[in-house]
Amino acid sequence: MIEATADWEQAFAEWLKPFLEALGHKVRQRWAPVYVRGLLGPGERKSVQPMAARIAPSDCDQLHHFISSPAWQTAPLEVVLARQADRLVGGPETMLIIDDTALPKKGEHSVGVAQQYAGVLGKTANCQALVSLTLAREEVPVPVALRLYLPKTWCQDRARCDKAGVPADRRAFRSKGAIALEEIDRLRAAGVRFGCALADSGYGRSAAFRRGLASRTPLWAVGIPKTQKLYPATVKLCWPAAQGKGRPRRHGVPNQRPVTAAAGLKNVPWRRIQWRQGTKGPLSASFAARRVRVAEGVQSETGHRLPGDELWLVGERRSSGARRYYLASHPAETPLQTLAATIKARWVCEQAHQQMKEELGLDHFEGRSWAGLHHHALMVLIAFAFLQHLRLGQSGQRGKNLHHWSAAATYPASHPTRAARSPRRSHPAAMPQMPRVH
Template identity: 50%
Template sequence: MLAFLLKRSRRPRWTRHFPIWFSPFHTCFRHQAQQQWAPVYVQGLCSPAHRKSMQPLADQVAPGKQDHLQHFITDSPWKTEGREQIVADRAQHLLGGRNAVLIIDDTCLSKFGSHSVGVGRQSSGQAGKITNCQCLVSVTLARDEIPIPLRLRLFLPSEWSTDPARCLQAGVPQEHPLGSTKWEIALREIDDLTGSVQFGMVLADAGYGVNAKFRRALTARGLRWSVGTVRTQRVYPAQVHLIPLPKRSRGRPQKHPTPSEDTETIEAVLVREPWRRVMWRQGTKGPLTGTFAAKYVRLADGNANARGQHLPGEGAWVIGEQRARGERKYYLCNLPPETSFDHLVRVTKQRWACELGHRELKQEVGLDHFEGRTWQGLHHHAVLCLVALLFLQWIRLSQLDGFFGESVPAIRREIAGVSPRRSQRLRLYCSCCTALFSGP
């Protein structure tokens, strides 16, 4: 939809702004050819081309120069780190602060065949099933429901991580740690972003939240987090304590203490709690509400005793959400015990913004349109997709009337002439802009 608005706007005007905006990225490229083709490729990603694979992209911005763009993406040996740092710095300027959240998730790119780096039979949220795809771990900064994706890192499934020769053939760097889990990749990206962006919470879905090592690593870094989990997650009452070990005059001394309370599943804990209806944000069709329950507990994720029972770990909130069709979702959050119920719900539900970011990356700048097979080519394309979406979000966060030369109501009138699906997306866009520009 952002590219659609650029097409509807006075195109020469936004292209005059682009060189100045892109200049910090321009200086990151050492060679003249790289400096020439980098802005061309990003403008192609921002263009209204239906598909952003190499041929249609080149037809939009560099007719007859497809080979030059192909070489720049797949073969030219430039690093992504400097560009990612500029993306983070600019995202911090636009959205960063204590009210921002950092969202950890993954997004999958459907693929045929077996030669593209990292491709394999994996769970795809987009497809809703196990399918042949590449999986990218994403880190997104969001505030006020506006997302800016900061990092995209390819996850290598076991059939790749256990085959160094295959990885070498696909161009996986030798220094890349094979066998890294998704949560380990996410932690490395969080560490790399420390000091570059400011945020108040880390959010993640159950794919990351069920892992106690991931949660403990976030806590060890002094971070507040809210993550998805499963209904069978076991917890202790908040007042649990360890019974002192008895002294024995004979036999082996007891090594492991015993908790004063038994564990329960969070499903069983929340059944006894009152469920309340909460409005967490205003949507395009009115307020978004749901039914929630919460209880402060101690997580059963400490060291295991002789019986294999996990001892009490850190204190955290368990939160349940009743969906419209009867489905229930569960979350863990390490905010303090005095946190208000409404704040718990609002923070937890902010994770949806990364889904919007993933959708924009794919539908607007063609993240999933890349047809190359190598590690370098994929990550070159991915980082320039981040740059392109950052530019579009910068336009979105600028004064829309002054930039496009037309008002939001005028853009709304354009909605009548597009398909119902795109019309719905444009209404969401205009609603967000109106809320943003009417704020302080």
């Protein structure tokens, strides 16, 4: 437990040291700690002006220039963050969770803003969308990447991109899946270790994304739509006994017709499985699984896609009656309990997104530029990782289960309502309030 401001200051300085070395520029080395302090400290609003009023009243312009300036790049600091995250939770048992999070906005000038689905609102809304990658080990998340998804309407509007400072090499449209795969390559190049990658159906519905994921990690599990076509694992490709006139066949013909994911589990038994203990008791649902081959190969002369590699099809039936479907690359002997627990491990990234917004102001940035948004997001990631570094150190663990924690626990006197609405069973001792920066 950190009992004094001096101890907190020392821990904070040590944590930021490699980041500041990567930043290099002396003026930026001065303002980066101030900005991160503003994110970590008390206050309902974490945009530049209210943070400056609390921690640097006479230096609002300098703080704004630091975070919005396109003169410095995020890449060197992102390498440090990736390595620190790997040190905290990386390893063969670690999950890499791919998702996205929406930042609701008013107006049309903020970079990347458009009418698109916002999970936080449960509907289509005017927002920015950030592709997110999170390392997680035993319910301990450390987000390591936040990248803006640029809608096609933006990519086709040169003047709009110019005004928002979108780099020339980022103006070609890229899907969220393509952005995520590029980020995985970056993290692997930085030495990040993980054993399994997870993604929801927004990513898993794409065969190109699944192939890209499979080429990067042997173990993965993704959501798919119920209409996804697949074959039983026993499907075989047959060739006609005699070849008639005309062009010879290039591919065999499947001896079974593909069916939807929903139909693929029609005769498979379902079993109730508990995957973890929640705040209100055990979390459980009914699951079923069978081996399949997805219809994602080349298109045959019959008009159907040929079967791909053998995978697990997993179905989840929730207490509400809703059903969800997943594909997993795990070995054939994998127990259903393991498949269910792996699929449900995605929940920690959603908790991390909520805490980065409610406690660290991820969605509070009021600038409009590409550089400003990504600089702010990176500072939030560094602040979040620092809190995890402290909690893991305080609990005497590395990558162990901290159950449900809240960043509000860091400042209980400052955020009583936030602490109250983030229920948890246990967490390491709270830190003292951040000192005011003069």
